[in-house]
Amino acid sequence: MSLPTHFTLNTGAKIPAVGLGTWKSKPGEVRKAVAFALKDGYRHIDAALIYGNEVEVGQGIVDSGVPREEIFLTSKLWNTDHPDVAAGLEKTLKDLGVDYLDLYLIHWPVRLVPNDSHPLLPVNPDGTRAVDRSWDMKETWRQMEAVYKTGKVKAIGVANWSTPYLEDLEKSWTVVPAVNQVELHPLLPQHDLREWCHKRGILLEAYSPLGSTGAPIASDPAIQAIADKYKVAPAAILISYHVNRGDVVLPKSVSEGRISSNRHLVSIDKEDLDVLNGLAAQGKAKRINTPLWGFDLGFADWYGPIKKE
DSSP states (O other), X not given: OOOOSEEEOTTSOEEESBOEEOTTOOTTTHHHHHXXXXXXXXXXXXXXXXXXXXXXXXXXXXXXTOOGGGOEEEEEEOGGGTTOHHHHHHHHHXXXXXXXXXXXXXXXXXXXXXXXXXXXXXXXTTSSBOBOTTOXXXXXXXXXXXXXXXXXXXXXXXXXXXXXHHHHHHTTOSSOOSEEEEEOBTTBOOHHHHHHHHHTTOEEEEEXXXXXXXXXXXXXXXXXXXXXXXXSOHHHHHHHHHHHHTOEEOOBOOOHHHHHHHTOOOOOOHHHHHHHHHSGGGTTOEEOOOOOOSSOOOOOOTTXXXXXX
């Protein structure tokens, strides 16, 4: 069975099934990584203002020689920009050196209040994050819908949104989010969230498909056994898992060898997908990315409590 190379958003646009993630890509590395990835055949780059490297991402796109219109480019509204989405978007467009995005996401359902402590990660005098708990995310989405209508973003969506936040947003949205980008892997399959989103035409995108830096979940015996069966590395199974399920996957690397290998997918038999989908229910559920926003974002799944790194 051949796997899809693209999925279709609820806007009708095609999104490549595998994209290059740029989170934690260091200055001096990400430009080369983006350029190499595009020359190697990638056509999907995932960026964000908070990553602090969008200027280099833009330079890498130019270096690649690949025409802008052939690239699916994503970025994200940072938490301090919720009151002025248009301004946040303009910063990103300027840094990337482009005049539109293919997808723009609300990075977290959290508004941070800027102060003198830090331009992007402000804290209160007691050291806690400066979170505005009174902020209504429906107002942020109203502004997202407004920038969508300008044509500067071809699709809008969210990232790190659990079902309760989406259910509240659904009460007022006029544009259904095209995407929800969340941490996804066999130890965090998010079955309930995935079902909720798919019923509404919202595509899931998987970040940290290997469990973040160093691929900490690749050593799981069940994952290794499946990799041995298909005669591939565990990373290939962990990346392919998502496309086999019908989700976009965003592996991150600055190594040319890994960038190249990460886009070569494996068609996984249903019996093996069932094993991967069931690992979390065996007490192995684990979340890697847990920012200290000072409150629970409401992520849960049918398998019970989630261990945090």
